[in-house]
Amino acid sequence: MFSLSDIRELLRSHDGVLTEELRQNPSQLGLGQLPKHRQPDALTTMVCGYCSTGCSLVIHMKDGQAISLSPDGRYPVNRGMACPKGWEALRVLDSPERAVVPLRRNDDGGWSEVSWEYAILTFASRMKAIQEKHGKGSVAFLGTGQIPTEELAFLGALAKFGMGFQHGDGNTRQCMASAVVAYKQSFGFDAPPYTYQDLEESDTIVLVGSNLCIAHPILWERITRNPHQPRIIVIDPRRTETAQVATHHIAPMPKTDLTLFYGVAHLLIAWGAWDQKFVDEHTNEFEKFREHVAPYTPDDVARQCGLAVGEVEQLARLIADGQRVSFWWTMGVNQSHQGVLTAQALINLALMTGNIGRPGTGANSITGQCNAMGSRIFSNTASLLGGRDFTNPEHRKKVADVLDIAEDRIPHSSGYAYDQIIEAIERGEIKGLWIIATNSAHSWVQQTRLKKLLPQLDFLVVQDMYATSETAQLADLVLPAAGWGEKEGTFINSERRIGRVRRVSKAPGQALADFYIFRLIAEAWGLGHEFAAWKDPAAVFNIMSRLSQGQPCDFSRIASHDELGPLGIQWPVHDGVNATERRLFADGQFFHKDGRARFMFASPVLPRERPSREFPYILLTGRGTSAQWHTETRTRQSPILKRLYRDEPMIEMCPEDAKREGLEAEDYVQVTSAYGQARFLCVITNKVKPGQVFIPMHKDGVNRLIQSEFDPQSRQPSYKMSVVQLKKATV
Numbered sequence: 001m002f003s004l005s006d007i008r009e010l011l012r013s014h015d016g017v018l019t020e021e022l023r024q025n026p027s028q029l030g031l032g033q034l035p036k037h038r039q040p041d042a043l044t045t046m047v048c049g050y051c052s053t054g055c056s057l058v059i060h061m062k063d064g065q066a067i068s069l070s071p072d073g074r075y076p077v078n079r080g081m082a083c084p085k086g087w088e089a090l091r092v093l094d095s096p097e098r099a100v101v102p103l104r105r106n107d108d109g110g111w112s113e114v115s116w117e118y119a120i121l122t123f124a125s126r127m128k129a130i131q132e133k134h135g136k137g138s139v140a141f142l143g144t145g146q147i148p149t150e151e152l153a154f155l156g157a158l159a160k161f162g163m164g165f166q167h168g169d170g171n172t173r174q175c176m177a178s179a180v181v182a183y184k185q186s187f188g189f190d191a192p193p194y195t196y197q198d199l200e201e202s203d204t205i206v207l208v209g210s211n212l213c214i215a216h217p218i219l220w221e222r223i224t225r226n227p228h229q230p231r232i233i234v235i236d237p238r239r240t241e242t243a244q245v246a247t248h249h250i251a252p253m254p255k256t257d258l259t260l261f262y263g264v265a266h267l268l269i270a271w272g273a274w275d276q277k278f279v280d281e282h283t284n285e286f287e288k289f290r291e292h293v294a295p296y297t298p299d300d301v302a303r304q305c306g307l308a309v310g311e312v313e314q315l316a317r318l319i320a321d322g323q324r325v326s327f328w329w330t331m332g333v334n335q336s337h338q339g340v341l342t343a344q345a346l347i348n349l350a351l352m353t354g355n356i357g358r359p360g361t362g363a364n365s366i367t368g369q370c371n372a373m374g375s376r377i378f379s380n381t382a383s384l385l386g387g388r389d390f391t392n393p394e395h396r397k398k399v400a401d402v403l404d405i406a407e408d409r410i411p412h413s414s415g416y417a418y419d420q421i422i423e424a425i426e427r428g429e430i431k432g433l434w435i436i437a438t439n440s441a442h443s444w445v446q447q448t449r450l451k452k453l454l455p456q457l458d459f460l461v462v463q464d465m466y467a468t469s470e471t472a473q474l475a476d477l478v479l480p481a482a483g484w485g486e487k488e489g490t491f492i493n494s495e496r497r498i499g500r501v502r503r504v505s506k507a508p509g510q511a512l513a514d515f516y517i518f519r520l521i522a523e524a525w526g527l528g529h530e531f532a533a534w535k536d537p538a539a540v541f542n543i544m545s546r547l548s549q550g551q552p553c554d555f556s557r558i559a560s561h562d563e564l565g566p567l568g569i570q571w572p573v574h575d576g577v578n579a580t581e582r583r584l585f586a587d588g589q590f591f592h593k594d595g596r597a598r599f600m601f602a603s604p605v606l607p608r609e610r611p612s613r614e615f616p617y618i619l620l621t622g623r624g625t626s627a628q629w630h631t632e633t634r635t636r637q638s639p640i641l642k643r644l645y646r647d648e649p650m651i652e653m654c655p656e657d658a659k660r661e662g663l664e665a666e667d668y669v670q671v672t673s674a675y676g677q678a679r680f681l682c683v684i685t686n687k688v689k690p691g692q693v694f695i696p697m698h699k700d701g702v703n704r705l706i707q708s709e710f711d712p713q714s715r716q717p718s719y720k721m722s723v724v725q726l727k728k729a730t731v
């Protein structure tokens with residue numbers, strides 16, 4: 001335990017690598033001791049810090065510092081493979097763009113370097129002053145799915161139970177909130193049911209809104225190892241890299257997929273190709289669902305989806321004929337104005353055909369970020385710690401008991417979602433914002449609007465690895481954070497596997513692990529004593545383990561990091577810690593009180609924005625290449641990754657549309673929506689249909705164009721459906 005007065009001493013001795021003195025007495029600063037296997041010139045393993053696949057990487061050490069890496073051949077996730085981002089994971093740590101010292105905004109708009117002591121005291125005094133003047137709800141935080149679960153849990157508990165923040169959300173709202181709500185309602189808990197081995201066991205793989213080849217390339221590699229010659233059906237408006245190598249590609253009009261899946265259910269019922277025994281024994285509401293899909297005839301569905309009747313029938317026939325059918329989806333489903341219902345339509349198909357709980361089956365959401373699953377269960381934002389519910393008094397009591405805090409410290413609601421926090425900034429209700437490890441000024445919808453709003457805050461704090469992100473550039477205070485590879489903890493991947501991340505590299509300058517920044521803030525806020533038990537990531541893992549007890553995500557048998565072992569562990573851990581693969585619902589028991597899953601459904605609605613004379617094109621967005629990550633804050637630091645894609649912002653359009661607009665390949669195109677405009681290089685391709693264009697999500701301009709429609713249940717933005725006009729731009 002340390003206090004603010006220790007910070008100077010900490011920084012004096014903190015050259016990024018633990019000094020010998022601290023090695024001897026690590027508990028004094030809560031930094032932990034380097035484990036023996038990471039002593040000089042050894043190997044260690046850790047989970048990659050980019051995507052939710054959760055590959056394990058072998059880190060090669062020299063003199064106590066990581067010098068290179070290679071994919072882990074033993075790990076049940078990646079089995080010796082890694083994508084370009086993983087191979088380059090260490091290199092991006094070493095960058096002149098790293099934040100290395102706390103920075104304060106001056107009156108003239110420039111920056112001054114300040115001490116940690118000054119930065120932390122400024123953080124606490126200004127946030128408290130805002131709360132005192134405008135109420136507790138006048139400050140909020142926006143977190144991430146990129147930091148270890150221990151840090152997420154600490155942030156969420158500290159902010160909401162200690163500092164009195166009523167509102168806090170994460171960038172995970174942007175990628176998988178719809179899947180969370182869908183699973184909770186259908187299964188009774190936010191529980192992706194699969195293990196990656198299912199990709200190799202299926203005979204029929206349905207990929208919806210998922211460009212697996214480049215978004216989750218190692219999962220695609222797993223499909224290529226499938227010995228059953230699976231039918232691979234890609235459902236996507238665009239002929240993506242994955243669609244090009246699939247056995248079948250079905251390209252409905254954007255945002256008509258919900259109608260399509262109701263039409264498939266209609267046909268399966270009409271053909272008697274559903275599993276009555278499973279439905280009767282393990283589900284509720286099927287009869288209402290049957291009535292609901294009765295009007296979704298193939299003719300109507302095909303017309304609404306822009307498909308041939310034969311395509312709708314073929315999709316249903318492939319599902320009906322499969323013995324082990326698995327349904328997988330990512331952002332094409334989640335980032336929709338009806339993402340929850342669309343995810344539930346896929347869950348319904350899995351339930352009605354009994355394709356769940358068996359090898360090679362499942363209704364399987366693949367998450368985005370490396371620790372999106374950790375965020376879902378432990379960030380204390382949409383769900384209370386341990387995947388619980390803020391509104392449930394029993395849940396609040398359980399958390400209060402485990403944490404040994406007064407029950408009334410726990411809010412009775414989850415507070416505002418991301419978009420509601422932005423709205424509250426706009427109407428002046430929220431005046432202080434703390435952004436941790438996310439680049440909102442680039443990634444949020446209607447980017448121009450947000451870039452205007454953030455400077456209007458009384459106080460904007462950005463805590464990040466890089467001082468150069470679009471968001472950090474707008475901050476009043478920048479707190480320099482250590483990154484992946486520079487700190488300890490765990491991630492939880494898409495298949496619910498908890499794996500280790502480790503400190504194998506020294507953080508540059510004065511950058512500190514987010515965990516210790518939170519610790520300093522706790523001290524400065526006067527909460528050091530109350531959070532004394534949260535002294536380091538190992539201690540917090542133990543707290544999380546106890547918080548999981550009795551929940552569907554129970555891993556309370558695993559009390560320490562070391563017990564996770566070299567292969568990680570999938571929750572729940574009921575059946576012995578040595579199982580390397582765990583699939584949910586093998587016993588047909590779901591997490592609702594009656595043990596049954598529920599069919600969830602409602603009538604589709606049209607997206608708010610549709611093509612018009614003024615904005616005739618539908619703008620689709622998605623990942624550009626496997627070498628790019630989100631807003632490129634990290635991946636652009638690697639010269640090797642940058643050689644794997646063309647750096648100029650690009651737009652794809654089909655030859656007919658290019659001709660109509662008088663455009664040729666390599667022309668510049670001014671793309672305009674009702675919310676902004678940006679310039680892109682024209683790429684003419686048959687990957688997109690007439691009337692649709694595609695822009696990769698990574699460059700700054702794209703989110704200027706995106707409208708702000710949200711799924712009403714999950715509050716997830718609909719990134720895949722905006723309308724734009726095109727015009728040839730002068731160079």
Ligand code: SF4
Pocket residue numbers: 048049050051052053054055078081082083084085086087216217218
């Ligand atoms: Fe890392 Fe994902 Fe690439 Fe695996 S697939 S190496 S987890 S970025």
